[in-house]
Amino acid sequence: MAINKLKVTLKHLRLKTPLMTASGTAGHGDELTVLDNYQEILGALGAFVTKGITFKPRKGNPKIRVIETRMGLLNSIGLQNSGVKVFLKDELPLTLQYKLPIIVNISADTVEEFGELAAYLIDNDVNSIISGIEINVSCPNLGEHGSIFGTDPKAVERVVGTVKKRVGDKVLVITKLTPNVTDITGPAKAAIAGGTDVLSMINTLRGIAIDTTNCRPFLGNISGGLSGPAIKPVGVFMVYECYKKIPECMNKSVPIIGIGGISTYSDALEYIMAGATAVGIGTAWFVNPRIFEEIAKGISDYLGNNNTTVEELVGKAHGH
Amino acid sequence: MGIKGYPAGISANILNDNSLCLSLLRIILSIDKYRIIYIDPCQFKDDAFGLNLREMNCLRPMDTPEGVAFVAQHDKKKLLFCFGDQGPARLSEIANMIRDSDKGQFDSIGIMIVRDEAGMKDRRRVSKADEWPRGFFSCFEEIRRKAEELTAKGHSGRHTCAPLTESHMRTSIMSVMAEVKENIPVGENGGHYKLRFQTARSFNVTPGQFIMTDTTPRGQDTIAGPVALESMNFSRIAPRSYLKRPFGIHRSFYRHFDKDYLQKLSLPPALATVLHTVFPDEFEIFYKVLTNGVGTKELSGLKKGARIQIVGPLGKDRIIREIRDEAVEEIHVIGGGVGMAPLIFMVQALRYYSYNVKAFIGTEKISMLKYKREAFDGLDATFTDEDPAIYIDDLLETGLKGEDIYVSSAGPGSSCAKIPENNLYEGFVSDQYNKYLRDASAGRKKILALACGPTGMMKALASITGGYGIPLKVLMEKRMACGIGVCLSCVCETKKPGEAESKYSRVCADGPIFNASEIIWQ
Ligand SMILES: Cc1cc2nc3c(=O)[nH]c(=O)nc-3n(C[C@H](O)[C@H](O)[C@H](O)COP(=O)(O)OP(=O)(O)OC[C@H]3O[C@@H](n4cnc5c(N)ncnc54)[C@H](O)[C@@H]3O)c2cc1C
Ligand SMILES: Cc1cc2nc3c(=O)[nH]c(=O)nc-3n(C[C@H](O)[C@H](O)[C@H](O)COP(=O)(O)O)c2cc1C
Ligand code: FES
Numbered sequence: 001m002a003i004n005k006l007k008v009t010l011k012h013l014r015l016k017t018p019l020m021t022a023s024g025t026a027g028h029g030d031e032l033t034v035l036d037n038y039q040e041i042l043g044a045l046g047a048f049v050t051k052g053i054t055f056k057p058r059k060g061n062p063k064i065r066v067i068e069t070r071m072g073l074l075n076s077i078g079l080q081n082s083g084v085k086v087f088l089k090d091e092l093p094l095t096l097q098y099k100l101p102i103i104v105n106i107s108a109d110t111v112e113e114f115g116e117l118a119a120y121l122i123d124n125d126v127n128s129i130i131s132g133i134e135i136n137v138s139c140p141n142l143g144e145h146g147s148i149f150g151t152d153p154k155a156v157e158r159v160v161g162t163v164k165k166r167v168g169d170k171v172l173v174i175t176k177l178t179p180n181v182t183d184i185t186g187p188a189k190a191a192i193a194g195g196t197d198v199l200s201m202i203n204t205l206r207g208i209a210i211d212t213t214n215c216r217p218f219l220g221n222i223s224g225g226l227s228g229p230a231i232k233p234v235g236v237f238m239v240y241e242c243y244k245k246i247p248e249c250m251n252k253s254v255p256i257i258g259i260g261g262i263s264t265y266s267d268a269l270e271y272i273m274a275g276a277t278a279v280g281i282g283t284a285w286f287v288n289p290r291i292f293e294e295i296a297k298g299i300s301d302y303l304g305n306n307n308t309t310v311e312e313l314v315g316k317a318h319g320h
Numbered sequence: 321m322g323i324k325g326y327p328a329g330i331s332a333n334i335l336n337d338n339s340l341c342l343s344l345l346r347i348i349l350s351i352d353k354y355r356i357i358y359i360d361p362c363q364f365k366d367d368a369f370g371l372n373l374r375e376m377n378c379l380r381p382m383d384t385p386e387g388v389a390f391v392a393q394h395d396k397k398k399l400l401f402c403f404g405d406q407g408p409a410r411l412s413e414i415a416n417m418i419r420d421s422d423k424g425q426f427d428s429i430g431i432m433i434v435r436d437e438a439g440m441k442d443r444r445r446v447s448k449a450d451e452w453p454r455g456f457f458s459c460f461e462e463i464r465r466k467a468e469e470l471t472a473k474g475h476s477g478r479h480t481c482a483p484l485t486e487s488h489m490r491t492s493i494m495s496v497m498a499e500v501k502e503n504i505p506v507g508e509n510g511g512h513y514k515l516r517f518q519t520a521r522s523f524n525v526t527p528g529q530f531i532m533t534d535t536t537p538r539g540q541d542t543i544a545g546p547v548a549l550e551s552m553n554f555s556r557i558a559p560r561s562y563l564k565r566p567f568g569i570h571r572s573f574y575r576h577f578d579k580d581y582l583q584k585l586s587l588p589p590a591l592a593t594v595l596h597t598v599f600p601d602e603f604e605i606f607y608k609v610l611t612n613g614v615g616t617k618e619l620s621g622l623k624k625g626a627r628i629q630i631v632g633p634l635g636k637d638r639i640i641r642e643i644r645d646e647a648v649e650e651i652h653v654i655g656g657g658v659g660m661a662p663l664i665f666m667v668q669a670l671r672y673y674s675y676n677v678k679a680f681i682g683t684e685k686i687s688m689l690k691y692k693r694e695a696f697d698g699l700d701a702t703f704t705d706e707d708p709a710i711y712i713d714d715l716l717e718t719g720l721k722g723e724d725i726y727v728s729s730a731g732p733g734s735s736c737a738k739i740p741e742n743n744l745y746e747g748f749v750s751d752q753y754n755k756y757l758r759d760a761s762a763g764r765k766k767i768l769a770l771a772c773g774p775t776g777m778m779k780a781l782a783s784i785t786g787g788y789g790i791p792l793k794v795l796m797e798k799r800m801a802c803g804i805g806v807c808l809s810c811v812c813e814t815k816k817p818g819e820a821e822s823k824y825s826r827v828c829a830d831g832p833i834f835n836a837s838e839i840i841w842q
Contacts, residue, residue, distance in 0.1 A: 027806035034804065036492040051806075060824050063842070066801050066809040068563050068614070073801060077808045080824060213612065228562060286802040287563055289495040289631055
């Protein structure tokens with residue numbers, strides 16, 4: 001594999017490939033090591049993004065948590081996690097063996113809690129294991145509060161600003177945006193004003209599926225977040241919009257991580273051409289455990305055939 | 321001095337090791353009352369580890385192929401042990417001679433002893449099955465552990481096993497291509513199917529574990545890009561599945577072993593814990609086509625020769641070890657509907673270790689279990705007593721007797737000549753099991769119950785077994801996305817003794833088998 005054609009940088013963070021796990025879809029310990037293609041996965045990934053964590057442990061949502069919809073997956077996991085303390089002590093050290101840059105995805109109910117959580121992570125990361133913090137302002141499973149942050153630009157700016165103030169330049173601050181808005185550039189600009197280093201998009205789209213045999217919504221939490229191929233055009237559009245309308249995105253001083261429905265190498269290239277420097281892959285990985293190496297190979301072949309690099313392709317769809 | 325058939329130059333150490341191995345095996349074999357009736361003096365060091373070759377019978381019996389290191393016998397059962405470092409040609413010659421002289425009776429079986437575990441794993445690969453046809457494998461390390469454990473326990477623990485090494489505990493999860501060998505309807509209205517598939521590589525799945533499978537053949541790309549309107553196939557507007565679907569393994573098949581080999585095989589129980597077959601590479605799942613089910617409908621349309629990607633083995637592989645560790649004497653499996661399917665695979669393994677098993681099958685009616693050996697469309701079939709029935713015939717094939725099989729059904733259409741009339745029951749399988757426990761004076765034996773089926777059934781069984789002090793383990797089923805423990809979709813609420821609060825455990829990675837007492841039923 002022509003690995004140096006695949007390499008990208010997110011601000012100062014160098015990645016050997018543009019591929020990342022999408023938060024919540026690859027665990028946060030050493031879960032990958034049980035797979036027979038573990039080494040291939042690590043070879044194909046540029047960074048590892050952990051499952052979302054919160055300050056205190058969260059039990060997660062009851063009853064049915066996932067339901068398949070056409071070319072998609074509706075989930076309401078409810079951020080089940082063992083809290084930041086157990087995460088730092090027992091889980092994060094295991095992830096080290098992947099030898100990949102680690103990005104920790106964080107969630108909270110209030111602005112202050114976001115700040116506390118980010119500060120706690122950085123202060124207790126004595127060996128500087130963490131390369132980046134991804135602020136999840138958009139988890140739709142936290143009742144009303146979660147959506148308020150992600151859809152209200154002012155709230156986004158406050159959350160990002162608070163986190164940035166607490167962690168400074170020690171790690172990359174990434175803001176993960178929700179697609180459940182009319183204009184994605186609003187929260188995107190707000191995150192930039194708050195000082196985010198990188199934007200990632202999209203998180204899941206809110207949806208409901210109803211079981212017609214008993215006339216009730218399938219999910220215990222009633223609504224959930226939609227992921228998978230069904231949402232890909234929405235994600236590509238939002239990346240495209242931000243790249244086109246926000247100068248910091250176009251000049252790559254605030255690079256974009258494109259996420260949502262990527263299942264093939266050409267899906268990944270679409271995001272890159274729309275303006276993403278790196279891409280996250282989630283749900284498709286459940287369907288095919290070899291997706292990362294297949295996509296890396298596909299991109300690599302494409303680059304070879306077209307004699308180009310990933311960095312040259314970023315934003316290519318905009319015609320310059 | 322070299323040894324016939326062995327590579328030259330390593331003889332001294334090998335002879336010593338072989339003698340140690342024999343002395344350890346004698347400990348294990350004595351538990352099962354096997355006697356050593358022949359030893360090849362060339363393959364051992366005399367006077368090592370209490371071995372005194374002059375006292376042993378060194379005259380090779382007529383029916384024992386040259387190259388066999390020693391032979392143990394009990395009644396008419398003979399075990400012929402062979403060291404694995406002879407050339408493959410020599411080994412397969414030995415195995416073929418044993419097999420041919422035995423005529424499929426399993427009165428004489430060949431056991432290849434491999435030096436280390438990694439080597440044994442390699443030998444067990446399907447691609448090497450022809451090198452040691454219908455034979456078993458063991459390795460020095462396991463023999464040593466077993467013998468040490470037996471001496472430590474003063475020869476008492478019949479089925480227990482030494483603690484596992486790390487290499488033992490982890491089998492990696494594979495994604496492999498599989499070819500559909502057969503996909504045939506079962507029962508009257510084609511609502512159930514059994515699907516047999518062969519994996520491209522050995523697939524070491526143990527009872528209780530499951531797989532996630534594609535339900536449509538895999539194209540070049542997992543998901544195609546945009547399709548031009550004129551090339552669109554409008555039948556495709558019907559929903560199509562996206563995620564893989566989880567299914568328990570119903571049965572597994574081993575190269576060179578007939579599907580009913582367990583009827584004849586009776587391995588000495590102590591030795592059986594260190595004996596292995598070639599890895600299986602053919603498997604069967606038995607599934608119900610759900611009324612609104614997208615994936616199971618697709619699955620039922622798969623034709624022979626279709627290639628699908630499967631992921632597994634998934635779930636914990638500890639159950640057989642746990643059963644041995646707990647020195648269980650009798651196992652009751654209770655299955656409701658398709659829930660019985662994975663329990664058949666469980667019984668296969670338990671029978672291999674010579675456990676007493678009683679099976680309780682809950683079905684709508686017995687004709688729902690029947691199928692035709694020849695292909696048929698499933699819809700208008702009528703069945704006779706001659707037609708095979710899944711579960712019942714599967715269990716008989718594992719060597720269970722008709723009287724060990726109990727069937728409850730909802731109503732008429734449930735005659736079955738293969739099991740005693742008294743074992744048929746009209747009603748819920750949990751009620752039949754309750755009745756069985758009430759009638760049987762099961763008191764003294766150490767019983768374990770294993771159940772899989774609808775939640776209501778398992779809940780009822782939890783309270784029934786609780787009343788008799790019988791531990792119950794259940795196979796849980798929840799909607800899954802990843803199957804490997806990373807997405808937290810498939811949780812059930814559990815509370816272990818000593819834990820202050822309940823939590824959500826992952827069925828795929830922490831189960832799917834749980835102690836019923838730890839489940840918080842909804
Ligand atoms: C560990 C395990 C072992 C299983 N073993 C068997 C078996 O041996 N035989 C058998 O017939 N069935 C088994 N099942 C149930 C089987 O997975 C479902 O019936 C099947 O996934 C339904 O798929 P569908 O596409 O037809 O249904 P749809 O309703 O179209 O499926 C939509 C989604 O819901 C999931 N789903 C729907 N029903 C169930 C269910 N009852 N349990 C879990 N997920 C469900 C599907 O997997 C899919 O992701 C098992 C389930 C699990 C978790
Ligand atoms: C089961 C599941 C759990 C998720 N958990 C998180 C999470 O904890 N934090 C987060 O920011 N996003 C989470 N997501 C969203 C994904 O990271 C991703 O943005 C989304 O699934 C779209 O990408 P995909 O279509 O490739 O899956 C989760 C998604 C799924 C399916
Ligand atoms: S299915 Fe993903 S954790 Fe069990």
